[in-house]
Amino acid sequence: MLDITSIVFIGIYLLTLLLASTETTSLSVAALIGAFLTVLFGLIYGALTPEEVIGFIDFRVILLLVGVMVTFEVIERSGLFRVLALYAIRYSKGDPKVLFFSLCFVSAAVSLFLSDVTAILLIAAAAGTIAKIMDYDPVPYFVSAAIMINLGGTSTLIGSTSNMIIGMASGLSFLDFLNFLAVCEIILWILTSITLYLLYKPRLGEKKPPPVYDPWGEIEDRKTVYKAGFIIALFLTLFLLYERWNVGPEIIALACAVIALVVVGVDAGSVFRQIDWETIFFIGSFFIIIGGLEKSGVLKTVSEAVLNVSHGNQFIAALLTLWSSAFLSAFVSNIAVALTYTPIIGMMHGMNSNMNYLWSALVLGTNLGGAATPVSGAVCILAIGALKEENVNLSFAEFSKAGVLTTIVQLAFATIYLILRFGM
Amino acid sequence: MGLRERILKREKRSMERYKEERETFEKVMGTPKINVSVELPKGYEDRREDFLDLEKEKSFLKDANRALGRVVKKHLKMKEKAEKEKTAESKDKQ
Numbered sequence: 001m002l003d004i005t006s007i008v009f010i011g012i013y014l015l016t017l018l019l020a021s022t023e024t025t026s027l028s029v030a031a032l033i034g035a036f037l038t039v040l041f042g043l044i045y046g047a048l049t050p051e052e053v054i055g056f057i058d059f060r061v062i063l064l065l066v067g068v069m070v071t072f073e074v075i076e077r078s079g080l081f082r083v084l085a086l087y088a089i090r091y092s093k094g095d096p097k098v099l100f101f102s103l104c105f106v107s108a109a110v111s112l113f114l115s116d117v118t119a120i121l122l123i124a125a126a127a128g129t130i131a132k133i134m135d136y137d138p139v140p141y142f143v144s145a146a147i148m149i150n151l152g153g154t155s156t157l158i159g160s161t162s163n164m165i166i167g168m169a170s171g172l173s174f175l176d177f178l179n180f181l182a183v184c185e186i187i188l189w190i191l192t193s194i195t196l197y198l199l200y201k202p203r204l205g206e207k208k209p210p211p212v213y214d215p216w217g218e219i220e221d222r223k224t225v226y227k228a229g230f231i232i233a234l235f236l237t238l239f240l241l242y243e244r245w246n247v248g249p250e251i252i253a254l255a256c257a258v259i260a261l262v263v264v265g266v267d268a269g270s271v272f273r274q275i276d277w278e279t280i281f282f283i284g285s286f287f288i289i290i291g292g293l294e295k296s297g298v299l300k301t302v303s304e305a306v307l308n309v310s311h312g313n314q315f316i317a318a319l320l321t322l323w324s325s326a327f328l329s330a331f332v333s334n335i336a337v338a339l340t341y342t343p344i345i346g347m348m349h350g351m352n353s354n355m356n357y358l359w360s361a362l363v364l365g366t367n368l369g370g371a372a373t374p375v376s377g378a379v380c381i382l383a384i385g386a387l388k389e390e391n392v393n394l395s396f397a398e399f400s401k402a403g404v405l406t407t408i409v410q411l412a413f414a415t416i417y418l419i420l421r422f423g424m
Numbered sequence: 425m426g427l428r429e430r431i432l433k434r435e436k437r438s439m440e441r442y443k444e445e446r447e448t449f450e451k452v453m454g455t456p457k458i459n460v461s462v463e464l465p466k467g468y469e470d471r472r473e474d475f476l477d478l479e480k481e482k483s484f485l486k487d488a489n490r491a492l493g494r495v496v497k498k499h500l501k502m503k504e505k506a507e508k509e510k511t512a513e514s515k516d517k518q
Contacts, residue, residue, distance in 0.1 A: 082445075086452060121438060125445035133454050217452040378435075385435045386442050 002298070005047045009292040012037045013340075016289055021332045021375065028278045031285035038292040048295060056291025057284050060250045061168045065280060067253025068158050071235060072113050073271050074260040076122075078228035079219050081110050085126040086215035094210035096136060100144065100200070103127055104193040107145040111152030112159055113232065115276060116379040119149045124386040131390070134208050138390050140200035143402050144193070146383035150371035151192055151410070154364065155181035157239070157249060161279060162329075162338035162366040167249070169342035170359040174239040174249060180360045184417045188368075188410055195409050199402055224264060231260045279335065286339050294343050303347040314357055315424040319415060321345070322361040326411055329369030330376045338366045357422035364414040372407040373400045460492065 002010070016034030020027050042048030075081075088106040092099035103123065111119040127141035153159020157167040157174045167177065219225060235256045242252045261268050293299050310316035321341065328337045345358050370377040374384055374396050380403065387394045418424065450457065464475045478484045 082448065086449075089453070117438060121442045121445055125442055125449050128446055129449035129453050211453050213453050215452070218448055382435055382438055382442075385439050389439060389442060389446070 002301075003296070005041075005045065006293075006296040006298045008041050009038065009289075009296050010298060012041070013289055013293055016286070017332050017336060020336070026278060027333055028281035028285070031282045031289065035285035035288040038289050042292055042295075048292065052295065053288055053291070056294075057287045058165075058168060060248055061165055061287075062280060062284060063250040064158075064164050064168065064248075064253050065161060065283070066275065067250060067255075067257045068164070069115070069275050070257035070271055071231065071253065071260045072115070072118075073274050074257075074264050074266055075228040075231055076114055076118055077266055077271075078224045078264060080225050080228040080232075081114065081119075081122055082126075083215050083219065083225060084110065085123060086213070086217075089126060089130050090210070090213070090215060092210070094134065095207045096134075096204040097197070099130065100140065100197060100204055101193055103141055104144050104148045104196065105189065107148035108152030108189050111149040112156060113153075116149050116160070116377065117276070117382060119152075120146055120379045120382045121386070123149065124383060128386060128390050130211075133211050134205065136205040137203045138387060138392060139394060139398075140196070140203050142383045142387050143394070143399060144196045144200065146379045147192060147196065147371045147403065147406050148189070149379050150377060151185070151188055151367070154188065154367040155185035158253070160334075160367055160370075161283070162334045162370075163363055165283070165335065165338040166342055166359060166363050166366070169346055170355070172356070172359055173243050175243065176356075177363070180356060180421065181363060184364070184414065184421070187417070188413060191409055191413055192406050195406050196402065199405065227264050231256065231263060234259065282333070283335060283339070286336055290339050290343060299340075299343050300347055303344045306344065307348060314422070315419065317348075318357050318361040318418050318422070318424065321358055322365045322414060322418065323411060325362055325365030326369030326372075326407065329366050330372035330407070334366040334370045334377065337369075338362070341366075357418060357424065360422070361414075361418055364411075364418070368407055368410045368414060372403045374403075376403065462488075 012034050015037075016030050019025050019030035019033065024030070025033070039048070039053055042053070043050070085103075085106055088102040089099065092102050103126070107119065107123045110123065114122070123145040124142050127145055128138055130136070131138040131141055153163070155177055157163055157172070157177045159177075163177070166172070167174075172180075216222065238252045238256060239249065242249060261271065290299075306317060306320060310320060325334075325337050325341055341362050345355060345362060348355060348358065371380055374380045380399060384394050384396075384399060447457075464472065468475065
């Protein structure tokens with residue numbers, strides 16, 4: 001039986017999700033309201049202490065996020081990813097099939113590093129320009145870019161905000177992520193792009209003479225692009241090696257941010273202004289809401305319920321985690337889903353020593369559910385918004401057709417992968 | 425206002441960034457463009473609002489594009505002519 005404190009904290013949690021998912025307020029404001037109510041109730045009724053509230057926030061996640069954001073904001077400004085997109089388009093030589101696949105793979109590759117929002121604005125702009133020049137229907141390219149960007153980075157610690165949260169909570173390193181999920185992600189890239197190609201094949205258009213251009217055309221300073229390439233190489237090397245030095249990934253991310261600012265020499269003030277404070281405030285506040293639920297024992301009850309339902313069976317527990325987290329991520333922010341599931345899975349740690357299959361299921365679920373419908377993630381809504389700028393009105397239903405189809409294909413494969421990879 | 429409209433309205437700032445990116449790609453791959461600003465003509469100060477609305481009127485943009493196209497052609501031809509004359513002069517001097 002739940003006590004009054006638990007019921008109030010559950011109410012605050014649901015209210016926050018409702019405010020966020022109905023866009024009544026922005027994500028960060030919804031979470032700030034929830035955090036404020038949690039603190040207010042917790043302190044007044046003695047359920048929480050001020051020290052506990054501060055302790056709920058995992059500042060390592062926030063530092064990792066800031067470090068990654070700063071590093072890749074600097075790199076993005078160099079124009080490196082723009083050059084990459086221009087090469088991908090030129091490589092297609094006017095063949096829409098090649099163009100489609102090259103844009104799909106560049107979208108996923110770019111989102112390994114850039115935030116989903118930055119990546120979709122870049123790729124959609126490239127796709128929108130070439131679609132206009134070649135007189136192609138932009139819808140297949142925009143929708144596919146959004147879905148591939150959501151998928152890109154599933155197997156890396158820094159590939160998405162939800163991965164950073166799961167990585168820090170589980171203790172999985174950058175190498176662990178690659179070890180458990182890289183093969184899965186590569187196959188998912190191929191499967192998803194083929195599914196999208198089959199769906200959009202009749203709408204891709206015919207082969208036409210392509211525009212002749214130099215991908216370096218708008219780059220004023222090539223040295224900056226080379227420096228950005230060096231920073232990426234350094235970033236990846238340090239992330240592959242940090243475990244040996246007994247430091248956390250947040251320290252490496254911050255170090256890379258400083259090196260990027262110094263080496264590339266951009267205006268630090270303007271870089272800091274571009275940091276996604278909305279996400280940072282959302283995470284910080286949501287940590288407090290989840291902390292309240294954890295302290296009141298609600299999450300322990302859920303954790304025990306999951307174990308009861310699965311009867312300790314790895315396969316059922318992984319399946320439950322994968323599909324339920326994907327389903328929830330389709331409707332509410334996958335950051336909120338990751339923040340909710342991590343303490344629940346963390347509590348199961350005491351009951352089973354090897355939880356890598358559950359962490360992997362959660363990583364896959366929170367990532368794959370993020371592009372099922374237009375409200376699943378910012379990347380989807382921005383693709384629709386960018387299409388509107390191209391005078392194309394894409395309905396929610398039309399986007400969802402591609403989103404739901406690819407999500408089901410991805411989850412079906414992820415299920416098979418988890419069984420094979422972890423020998424369940 | 426529906427959910428779709430509410431979300432799209434909130435993403436307005438991102439769309440500004442999209443337009444900037446789009447212009448950059450257009451410069452590399454597409455037809456180059458230049459922006460020309462037009463001031464309110466003297467004697468029309470009382471039509472300020474109507475003047476500002478012209479920026480969104482398709483018929484005005486079409487007329488302006490056509491008229492400016494003629495001016496651009498004229499100036500490009502003048503430049504071409506001047507360059508040719510300059511080349512001829514330098515050849516004569518040699």
